[in-house]
Amino acid sequence: MQSRADDLPTRVVAMTALYLALASVLGLVEASFLPPLPIPGAKLGLANLAVVLALIQLGPWRALGVTLGRVFVVGLATGMLGGPAFVLSLTGAAVAWFVMWRLTTRGERYSAVGLSLGGAAGHAVAQLVVAVGVIGSAAPLLLMPYSLGMACVTGLAIGLAARLILSRLPQPALSVAR
Numbered sequence: 114m115q116s117r118a119d120d121l122p123t124r125v126v127a128m129t130a131l132y133l134a135l136a137s138v139l140g141l142v143e144a145s146f147l148p149p150l151p152i153p154g155a156k157l158g159l160a161n162l163a164v165v166l167a168l169i170q171l172g173p174w175r176a177l178g179v180t181l182g183r184v185f186v187v188g189l190a191t192g193m194l195g196g197p198a199f200v201l202s203l204t205g206a207a208v209a210w211f212v213m214w215r216l217t218t219r220g221e222r223y224s225a226v227g228l229s230l231g232g233a234a235g236h237a238v239a240q241l242v243v244a245v246g247v248i249g250s251a252a253p254l255l256l257m258p259y260s261l262g263m264a265c266v267t268g269l270a271i272g273l274a275a276r277l278i279l280s281r282l283p284q285p286a287l288s289v290a291r
Contacts, residue, residue: 129167129175136163136183137190144191152256155263158233158271160187161209165229165275170282173214180210197247201240208239225279226272233268237261 140160149155160183168176184203188194193202212235213228223231237260244253 125171125175128171129178132163132167132171132175132179133182133186135166136160136179137186139163140183140187141190144187152259152263155237155260156267158236158267161229161232161236161268162271162274162278164206164210165213165225165232165271166278168210168213168217168228169225169275169279173210173217176213177210180206200247201243204243205236205240209233209236211235224272225275226269229272229275230265230268233264233271234261237264 137160139162143156143159163183164176164180167179181203184199184206185194188199188202193199209232213232216223216228216231238257241253241257241260245251
């Protein structure tokens with residue numbers, strides 16, 4: 114009989130695939146069915162729920178795979194792959210992951226709520242900065258206070274949802290982050 118340690122690589126791959134599928138489905142639901150928020154380009158960031166869970170349970174590099182994989186899957190499924198919306202999404206997702214990763218390396222322990230808030234703020238700022246380059250005007254920066262306010266609300270909601278889910282999961286059986 115195999116030991117539990119032999120199952121660890123299989124478990125990590127399966128959990129990564131699970132979170133990638135969850136992020137992709139949530140991203141597609143948000144892109145296809147939910148009405149837009151009152152701030153241009155702002156979204157709830159439902160897919161970030163899976164990224165926060167992956168970061169906490171699987172570690173930063175698996176969470177990066179979930180982040181980038183989700184952007185490509187949703188971009189391909191929505192027909193936006195390679196377009197301006199894809200560039201904004203990719204940049205925002207990468208910066209959100211980077212901010213959350215840096216928060217995990219600071220020595221203090223941030224909760225799912227803190228990580229989600231940091232990621233949401235990083236995502237909002239990155240998208241507006243890239244929008245300036247795409248549009249060729251500084252006008253998107255006028256939305257910064259509204260975007261950051263919305264990021265706080267959505268980041269808090271996603272972080273609370275992640276905390277609730279994590280509280281319901283058996284941590285020793287699933288957590289493989291080091």
